[in-house]
Amino acid sequence: MLQSPVEFFRNLPKKVCPECGQTVNEQAESYLMECDYCLSKKSE
Structure with a gap:
């Protein structure tokens, strides 16, 4: 089953300062x- 675009972006990890x-x-x-x-x- 395909994931909705909203759920995809919600599940991305937080951006961390290098x-x-x-x-x-x-x-x-x-x-x-x-x-x-x-x-x-x-x-x-």
């Missing part, structure tokens, strides 16, 4: 890989 391992708070239309903390360290 720098620190913290879960990334995703937002629509966002393709960022790092968390806000690691991104702010890079801009310094």
